[in-house]
Amino acid sequence: MEGIKKAFARAKSESRPALVTYTTAGYPTIAETPAVLLAMEAGGADVIELGTPFTDPIADGPTIQGANTQALANGTTTTNCLNIVRDARKQGLRAPVLLMGYYNPLMAYGEERMLQDAKKAGVNGFIMVDLPPEEAVRFRQHCINYGLSYVPLIAPATSEKRMKTLCGIADSFIYVVSRMGVTGATGALSTGLPALLERVHKYSGGVPAAVGFGVSTREHFVEVGKVSEGVVIGSQIITTLRQANAGEGAKAVEEYCYGITQRRNPQVSQVDGQNGSDSTNGGMSGISTDANPGGDGSGWISHAHGEAPKDISTADPTKQPASESDPTNGTVHVDAVSHGTDGPGLADQLEALNTGDPDETDPELMPSRFGEFGGQYVPESLMDCLAELEKGFDDARNDPAFWEEFRSYYPYMSRPSSLHRADRLTEHVRKDAKPGMGANIYLKREDLNHTGSHKINNAIGQILLARRLGKTEIIAETGAGQHGVATATVCARFGLKCTVFMGAEDVRRQSLNVFRMKLLGASVVAVEAGSRTLRDAVNEALRKWVERLDTTHYIIGSAIGPHPFPTIVRTFQSVIGNETKEQMLELTGRLPDAVIACVGGGSNAAGMFAPFANDASVKLLGVEAGGDGVDTARHSATLSGGKPGVLHGVRTYVLQSAEGQITDTHSVSAGLDYPGVGPELSGWKDSERAKFVAATDSEAFIGFRILSELEGIIPALETSHAVFGAMELAKTMKESENIVICLSGRGDKDVQSVAEELPTIGPKIGWDLRF
Numbered sequence: 083m084e085g086i087k088k089a090f091a092r093a094k095s096e097s098r099p100a101l102v103t104y105t106t107a108g109y110p111t112i113a114e115t116p117a118v119l120l121a122m123e124a125g126g127a128d129v130i131e132l133g134t135p136f137t138d139p140i141a142d143g144p145t146i147q148g149a150n151t152q153a154l155a156n157g158t159t160t161t162n163c164l165n166i167v168r169d170a171r172k173q174g175l176r177a178p179v180l181l182m183g184y185y186n187p188l189m190a191y192g193e194e195r196m197l198q199d200a201k202k203a204g205v206n207g208f209i210m211v212d213l214p215p216e217e218a219v220r221f222r223q224h225c226i227n228y229g230l231s232y233v234p235l236i237a238p239a240t241s242e243k244r245m246k247t248l249c250g251i252a253d254s255f256i257y258v259v260s261r262m263g264v265t266g267a268t269g270a271l272s273t274g275l276p277a278l279l280e281r282v283h284k285y286s287g288g289v290p291a292a293v294g295f296g297v298s299t300r301e302h303f304v305e306v307g308k309v310s311e312g313v314v315i316g317s318q319i320i321t322t323l324r325q326a327n328a329g330e331g332a333k334a335v336e337e338y339c340y341g342i343t344q345r346r347n348p349q350v351s352q353v354d355g356q357n358g359s360d361s362t363n364g365g366m367s368g369i370s371t372d373a374n375p376g377g378d379g380s381g382w383i384s385h386a387h388g389e390a391p392k393d394i395s396t397a398d399p400t401k402q403p404a405s406e407s408d409p410t411n412g413t414v415h416v417d418a419v420s421h422g423t424d425g426p427g428l429a430d431q432l433e434a435l436n437t438g439d440p441d442e443t444d445p446e447l448m449p450s451r452f453g454e455f456g457g458q459y460v461p462e463s464l465m466d467c468l469a470e471l472e473k474g475f476d477d478a479r480n481d482p483a484f485w486e487e488f489r490s491y492y493p494y495m496s497r498p499s500s501l502h503r504a505d506r507l508t509e510h511v512r513k514d515a516k517p518g519m520g521a522n523i524y525l526k527r528e529d530l531n532h533t534g535s536h537k538i539n540n541a542i543g544q545i546l547l548a549r550r551l552g553k554t555e556i557i558a559e560t561g562a563g564q565h566g567v568a569t570a571t572v573c574a575r576f577g578l579k580c581t582v583f584m585g586a587e588d589v590r591r592q593s594l595n596v597f598r599m600k601l602l603g604a605s606v607v608a609v610e611a612g613s614r615t616l617r618d619a620v621n622e623a624l625r626k627w628v629e630r631l632d633t634t635h636y637i638i639g640s641a642i643g644p645h646p647f648p649t650i651v652r653t654f655q656s657v658i659g660n661e662t663k664e665q666m667l668e669l670t671g672r673l674p675d676a677v678i679a680c681v682g683g684g685s686n687a688a689g690m691f692a693p694f695a696n697d698a699s700v701k702l703l704g705v706e707a708g709g710d711g712v713d714t715a716r717h718s719a720t721l722s723g724g725k726p727g728v729l730h731g732v733r734t735y736v737l738q739s740a741e742g743q744i745t746d747t748h749s750v751s752a753g754l755d756y757p758g759v760g761p762e763l764s765g766w767k768d769s770e771r772a773k774f775v776a777a778t779d780s781e782a783f784i785g786f787r788i789l790s791e792l793e794g795i796i797p798a799l800e801t802s803h804a805v806f807g808a809m810e811l812a813k814t815m816k817e818s819e820n821i822v823i824c825l826s827g828r829g830d831k832d833v834q835s836v837a838e839e840l841p842t843i844g845p846k847i848g849w850d851l852r853f
């Protein structure tokens with residue numbers, strides 16, 4: 083903590099802003115990173131942020147996300163990150179180092195252990211991008227116990243009250259995330275920045291502030307330095323590393339930093355042979371080669387060389403034109419390929435958010451947690467827009483006129499969906515069951531809804547909400563394409579602009595649905611980042627949403643994400659369970675004994691289960707995607723095989739490595755191929771209100787085949803998991819008992835996948851369709 087304070091004090095005494103530089107640990111290689119840290123210091127950096135890589139960095143732009151992906155591919159672990167600091171200290175690094183990252187890897191490592199090990203390695207503090215305020219206060223207290231600093235983040239949209247609180251917990255400096263509007267080549271500041279800094283200074287009690295945004299040139303640095311005590315540069319350093327020749331990254335970074343600061347700390351220079359950039363070298367020239375675990379910068383000499391600073395501009399985002407589609411062979415035209423938007427990410431998000439005061443929202447609006455799960459693990463930027471959404475949704479759900487409007491679209495949606503007994507399926511189950519056993523199986527036919535699945539319930543509800551909030555554009559993510567199709571449909575119906583983000587791999591797998599969305603007038607953007615699947619589509623949609631918050635609503639497709647999304651989605655999907663209750667009472671005179679649903683993110687399950695949650699006699703069974711088996715690495719059974727963590731802004735069960743990195747998932751059904759799950763389902767699991775099992779790809783195929791052949795209903799592959807799970811459950815229940823399967827979708831979209839998979843899966847289950 084002291085080291086950071088001294089670094090800012092030194093810069094102040096020299097009448098210049100402090101330079102705070104960022105790089106990602108393990109990029110471009112683990113071995114080079116200590117040299118990169120030394121190079122930053124040599125080029126005049128006063129404080130260093132070392133990014134600990136994470137698979138799903140929702141607050142970062144594509145440059146830093148790309149560095150994260152590369153670092154993880156290089157095998158960078160939390161232990162490596164600490165060793166990088168240790169090595170750099172051994173080699174003479176004096177600048178204070180802050181670890182900057184996301185909460186999940188920290189949770190996985192263990193907070194206590196992390197603080198102990200970080201202290202020993204020579205780390206000075208932490209910046210946690212997605213820690214909600216209440217946890218930040220707790221974590222900061224923990225940091226203080228170890229003499230480490232916790233640096234809070236402040237955004238342009240941060241309210242006065244919140245700013246006061248955040249400034250109050252700052253012990254070394256405050257990270258102000260803003261964005262500069264550059265006009266021409268002069269690097270003029272946006273008018274908002276001085277006013278923002280004025281507000282920060284009002285509450286900071288003399289604690290310095292450093293401004294982070296897309297700074298790339300000396301001119302920007304000087305301009306920003308006029309209103310703040312420090313300036314943060316991140317993406318441009320990563321770009322410098324990326325563009326450098328192999329092995330010359332450190333040298334390039336030193337030159338770049340020098341171009342910004344026009345000062346050097348020569349004792350650790352990587353340039354002109356003053357010190358080798360070889361991190362194993364350890365030999366230092368210059369004033370001091372002693373290890374400096376305190377990171378207090380002692381021994382620094384600042385002097386300006388006469389060289390002219392280099393002007394390095396920020397790279398523009400890449401957009402790729404769409405190609406011709408041919409859905410018959412799986413190639414389909416998309417409107418853009420998103421490599422994301424460049425820039426500081428977090429800054430972009432914050433700039434866009436100038437909504438209401440979160441402190442004015444009623445904390446009792448609706449619970450944000452389900453037991454320990456739920457919450458809002460999002461960058462400060464998102465807090466206000468989530469508060470706006472929560473308020474808007476709360477008003478809507480308490481307004482009878484809103485529900486009247488929702489119901490007025492039932493004819494369009496084909497609601498209520500029918501419910502009937504599956505006679506031949508019931509008989510089939512009884513053949514394999516003990517005498518007297520084999521429950522009656524009923525089907526709740528969400529597959530008969532307009533667009534072919536339950537997704538339309540949520541899409542209609544949310545578009546009505548969006549209109550109430552005055553939004554004119556809709557964005558959505560999709561995996562299998564069903565939610566994308568439902569969203570594109572309602573956008574066509576209501577005349578709203580629609581953009582759907584879809585992982586590039588899913589675009590390939592679900593090309594027919596891409597074509598359907600385009601037929602409906604939506605733009606489809608293929609997301610090339612990360613694993614190129616649903617989770618990357620969610621990341622990208624979240625980023626895009628905060629950039630255009632004033633005009634845009636994000637229709638999230640499952641009961642996932644930060645509060646209030648899981649509650650919003652569950653509320654609109656509860657039509658499934660509510661109708662089931664009424665229809666079963668009418669048909670059988672009593673409640674069902676069990677209800678069953680497949681679980682991807684959990685929206686059809688939450689919609690079926692929630693209305694029965696207080697009916698203790700009704701068993702709730704969720705069936706997840708077991709892929710090749712939950713004991714293998716290839717499955718998507720989050721509740722069965724995952725552990726609590728944080729993904730996409732919410733605390734819930736997550737499929738993750740021991741390091742807290744989100745793992746790649748597999749399922750034969752794209753709609754269940756997701757490493758997280760709705761927090762309400764996690765709550766039901768831990769309270770044992772619901773039970774969750776997994777069906778493998780082969781078992782799902784059995785369910786698919788049986789429902790097709792015995793009931794004349796081709797179910798979606800997602801739904802087929804629930805069919806199999808229900809058959810197993812029915813066998814264990816009495817003939818007098820009744821169970822209801824949520825038939826979440828129809829299988830037309832999956833016919834091609836089934837044909838492709840049959841040669842592999844068919845022989846395992848004795849299903850041969852060759853003519």
Ligand SMILES: Cc1ncc(COP(=O)(O)O)c(C=O)c1O
Binds near residue numbers: 640681801
């Ligand atoms: C037919 C169908 N069922 C289920 C799901 C899984 O989603 P959730 O768990 O949110 O209901 C999907 C997702 O695409 C789907 O298309």
